[in-house]
Amino acid sequence: QAPAPYDATPQLVAAAQKEGKVVWYSATDVQVAEKLARAFEAKYPGIKVQVERSGAERIFQRVNQEYGSKIYNADVVETSDAVHFLHFKKQGWLQPAVPSDVAKFWGKDYKDPDGQFAAYRAHLSVIAYNTKLVPKEQAPKSHADLLDPKWAGKMVKAHPGYSGTIMTGTQALSQSPLGWKYFEQLGKQKIMQVQSSTEPPKKLAAGERPVMADGNEYNVFLLRESGVPIEPVYAPEGTPLVIGNAAILKNAAHPEAARLFYHFMFTKEAQQLNSDVGGLRSFHPEVKEKAGRVPLSQIKLLNSDPSKLEAETIKKKYEEYFGT
Amino acid sequence: MSVALPDAPVALARPHFRIDLLRPAAYVLAAVLVVLVVLPLAWLAYYSIVDKDGQFTLANFATLLTDKPLRKSFGIAVAMALGVGALSCAIAAPLAWLVARTDLPGRRLVRALVTASFVTPPFLGAIAWEILAAPNSGLLNVFWRQLTGAQPYDALVNIYSFGGLVFAIACYTFPYVFTLVANGLDRVPSDLEDASSILGARGWTTLRRVTLPLVLPALLAGAMIAVLQALTMFGSPAILALPAGFHVITTKIWSLFQYPPKPGLAAAASLPLLLITVLLLQGKSWVLGRKGYTVLGGKSGEPRVTRLGRWTPVGIAFALLVLSLTVLLPYAALAKAALTRNGVDGLTLHHFRFVFFEFSATRLAMWNTFLLGISTATIGTGLALLAAYLVSRRPVAGTAWIGMLATAPVAIPGIVLGVGLFLTYSHPQLMLYGTLWILLIAFLTIEMPAGYQQLSAAFHGIHPELEEASRILGASRLKTLRLVTAPLLRTSVIATWCFVFIGTIRELSATILLTTANTKLVSVIIYDLNESGDMGAISVLGIMLLVVSFAVVVLANRMPLLGGPRLPALR
Amino acid sequence: MAFLELNGLSKRYAGAAVVKDLSLAVEKGQLVCLLGPSGCGKTTTLRLIAGFIEPDAGEIRVGGRRISAPGASEAPERRNMSMIFQSYALWPHMTVFDNVAYGLKLRGLSRSEAQQRADTILAATKLAQLAQRYPGELSGGQQQRVSLARALVVEPETLLLDEPLSNLDANLREEMRFEIRRLHDKYRYTTVYVTHDQAEAMTTADLIVVMNEGVIEQTGSPEEIYQRPRTEFVARFIGGTNLLRGRWDGADAVACANGLVLRCGSGEFETGDAAAVSVRHHDVRLSRGRPEAETNIVQGSVARQIYLGSHRDYLVSLPDGETVRAVTPAGLSIPPGESVWLHLPPEHCRALAH
């Protein structure tokens, strides 16, 4: 059962200030995470945020390592792979807590029923193209378009074996009406494989490939906003939504500061910053998307259930179709 | 008739009483190596044979044998590593010769540049090469298309290929071979070459039959390091192998750490690499055999310098080509990335401003990096010197396995080693995690093989009688090592120091598991920035590393600490 | 009890024994020369004494204390010895002065004292001019003298010299020999001196040890070794010797080929059948006319004649093809081919055991 929601009361602030520090294991982009930390420090003077930024899988592994060795460094943890939190929860490492904003605004799909974690951020795994290399009219409009032979040898894509985002996306797409058949056909398109979901947008930007079959939406945003000619495509078949959760750890060394910071993470202020600087999607209804970004509400989303994820099968099937 | 000799001073009658510290030193070193190497290895071995619940199992090894993709990735990795070894030798040996034994203009600069270029983290090099030689966007290909008017999507070079990967790795492993061979060449007494030429051997024959065989130990040691580094390298394959459509063993292992993690299988998969190391070591001693590599008291110091004459342009071209491919072009690409912004025309100092003033981690990371670099280099060189001495001179029984121990870490992929080290040093009783100490230990472990191989190759060139001459006069082994051997090995000791220093600075795969906010290092920052695609900042950091390391390398070579600058027999 | 004792020392290299069950006792303050053909194990013996290699069997005692035995050897630096290496083993990174002063510094001598001692020995070895040179800038003989200076300057208890003068000219060699002997006598080292030069051994040693193939053939004073060699090997090796074979012909006479009957003034007289007689080259008298002696004379013809400045070296063929060498004063010059008489005085003929 979820505990009662809590606010950033003066008592909590005082207790947190007494602890003076909070350690945040984050998979968010460094620049975004650093900005968020500074914002928190500005708002609650006397509490330092120590950002331990790393890739999602690294954080997962590190928490596993540390808890396996009874080291309790982390106060708040946050990764972009929803499945990690199921694991943490199963291990009993999470401290239930429900910030008031989460209680008020978050839909039930986006928070743990037991209040142990909530969706801190989300991003999409989108199709995109380089507008300089592909005129808008000729650009692919859907997943089905990608199977057109004219894109053979011209697409880049990330690998589910290395990227949680793509793993989630692959799960979502394979469970959608497109099914595994889509991947089987896509596998014949001589696709350039990269590891991380952050890389395909960069390949587009560099002009190495004109089209990406999947990859992070927020990278596309950030690149586009810095002037790179790339454009995301929201396919009618649906675009996989990838949720990044956050949670307080049970054995946090700074429990009060953790609570305060955890609360802060879900405030409009923080969420807006995530969106503006990081290009991330937020479940906070008051967050305003930057101009030129298609709002979440206008996109057909493909949700996936992390508890049903069969990573091994997906990796195996993928290797069968794509050869790596 | 016995005459009393009152005037014989007592001080001379008997040297001061002195304990031979070597035996204890050997034990201490053995203990240190055990701690550095055996602990994490034992952890690996243990994890490979237990399942989740701590029960004994051979399932991991069964998987290793039956899993076809895994086996295939092993095969490719071995082929790649051998390719890298061969290519490294093919580049490094001629270049080392040009630099050490010819009148090539600017050879000192070439030498310093090669060593410094070495500072490039391989994955950064791979990124630079992506910028240069990706089939479509690669600058070289773009340039080529402009030049020849070839069709879009036609490519001159494709870095995303097996060959491209081998090349990109060799760019950053050949300095091992280069430094070892160049130092070896410095030590070949000119008498031996003179003896060959007076019998009628042309320069080339002398080189092939006398000079090169004499640096064979160095060449083999270098090739071995190159091969093993390639085998366990993660960064470059991660960036280049997947787009090329294949896996190597390290990228496979990496994916084993993904959810659901299989550390047991990852551990098991690294053990065959250990086997390969042992085989290579064995092969090396088999090749060297009973042959001698040392000569004593060769007259006349100056190694013979070959006049290139009309071949000078060829020599320059070759050196320039190698430097271009390994240093100049990649850094030009990085410089371009550092000075421009995506989609914005013109030059900008934005990235520099960001790295130096906005990015909070930079200063701390720089400090940590150089602090660790210098301390690891100093301690590591000392340990490697002692280990190489113990193994090559066998003063204490049973030192042979020290060599094995000191070389073993090279076979373990950094990430696996990182996990092992983490588990070893994060107990409530021994809590090093989160401090710089664990990084120091990690670096010492990781850099031990290169340092050890370098110095043990160098010991092949020092005649034991030079040490004996010191000992019979009353110097203990350690003192002899310090006063006689180390100064004789001056260039090698300094090169080892630089190796370790640079290796430390560019190390990533184990580091990334062991750093925390207070112990951030530059390589980790670069890696993090890479995830967010911040090429500009990465390039700035990369260039900064190069510049600082270059300065350190040059300084280290000027250090007068080991013997004077005037060393005719050694140069 | 002798100062330096080698007891049943053996050393094998790759299966082949190079020192075999070697025993030797050297008194304190003695200078012992090891003599023997190339490859007989002299250097190996020195290296065993120095402690660079461990014996496979046997032991070495110094002053009664065991310092070497299989598996239990004292480190070289504890032996208070000093050594000259056949290869010099100079440290190429140190100047001549530093090479020489090294041992003094190790002994903690004050700077000025070290300087003074080093200067003294450098002057004695005629290296004062070269003190600041590096070994690579020296000639072979100069290098050898540096090696000598380095070993002598520390005044060790035991001094080991491995062919210390091989690259010096005769005058310098003699001077250095005197210097070695002088320092030896002054500080009463115990010295083991390996040389291939018999004259050097004869003039310098208190005791000569002749080695062959890893074993000691004979030990004795120079006169003993020279005048009473016990084996054919020693006779041949020390000073030029003619060996004539024959059969016993009476108690003290041996009948050789060519009708030559040799009465022997010394040696081991046996009654066996075969016999050998040794006569040194310079004891053979050579003349154009027949000498006035009954026995011990034979006629032959000059096969070769070499002028050596102070004397001449003749090779004389006897009728059956055997040859005898004789050393004569330089004034007696007989061209090859001429017939000469040889007289081998009985007092110089020595019958040999074995």
Added chain:
Amino acid sequence: MAFLELNGLSKRYAGAAVVKDLSLAVEKGQLVCLLGPSGCGKTTTLRLIAGFIEPDAGEIRVGGRRISAPGASEAPERRNMSMIFQSYALWPHMTVFDNVAYGLKLRGLSRSEAQQRADTILAATKLAQLAQRYPGELSGGQQQRVSLARALVVEPETLLLDEPLSNLDANLREEMRFEIRRLHDKYRYTTVYVTHDQAEAMTTADLIVVMNEGVIEQTGSPEEIYQRPRTEFVARFIGGTNLLRGRWDGADAVACANGLVLRCGSGEFETGDAAAVSVRHHDVRLSRGRPEAETNIVQGSVARQIYLGSHRDYLVSLPDGETVRAVTPAGLSIPPGESVWLHLPPEHCRALAH
């Protein structure tokens, strides 16, 4: 025109001239010995001839062709020479056989021929047993012989030997000397032989060149050098010599201290004031009683006496403290301290220019 000509050769090291304006002509097929004290520039001269170093001035011609001159030297490998290095310079990574066969392979000999020739020379240098060893596994003398074999086997046009026998015992040295001379005569090399051993030079050389401090003191046949040394240095250096100083006392006599008047049978007679007379050690006659001569005799006392096996070496002090050395037969033993007469026969007294 001589085969090998050195004309005005000079070489400086770090400012100091070590070979100074050296000129020498060697006929084809001659064996020349370079003799001289340690550090006089012998090795440097050889290395100049071999082409390892370039002269600072002067030139070297072989068969009339200029092969060395400042800035224009032919590479060593084109000179068809072969050399023994003072440091041996054996290749440690090759077996003895490979070291020796190296030059043969370079000359493109067939496998079997190379094998056969290498075997022959290995047998001659008594190394056949060691053919498969590596140099590091050999004794010093064995290494030197490998170096010798390696240089001899290729039958070069010019052979350069730098103290090739310094580490061998007397018997082996003699054998090797004969072997060198035999091969030299057989293949008519031109040989330049550096040695510190006068006896070796006397017995082997056609021509002896005595060097000192980078210049040639005298060139001549062994007899010439020995019997008619032109300078005090040569006299001292070749064979042991006593030098007695005095003043001219008549045309051919020199009055020395102690009332000794020496009539000189040869030498350079001058009318200057100061004079020097050289008498070789072995030409001095030593006796207990007064010799029957008018001049050339003096009385002294035995200061030291060394037994050398074949003879004895006396040091006799004259009343004013000067010393004279004499070599006598081994039989004549006079203990130190006793008074003796010295006779220095006029025919052996040589007056010296300067």
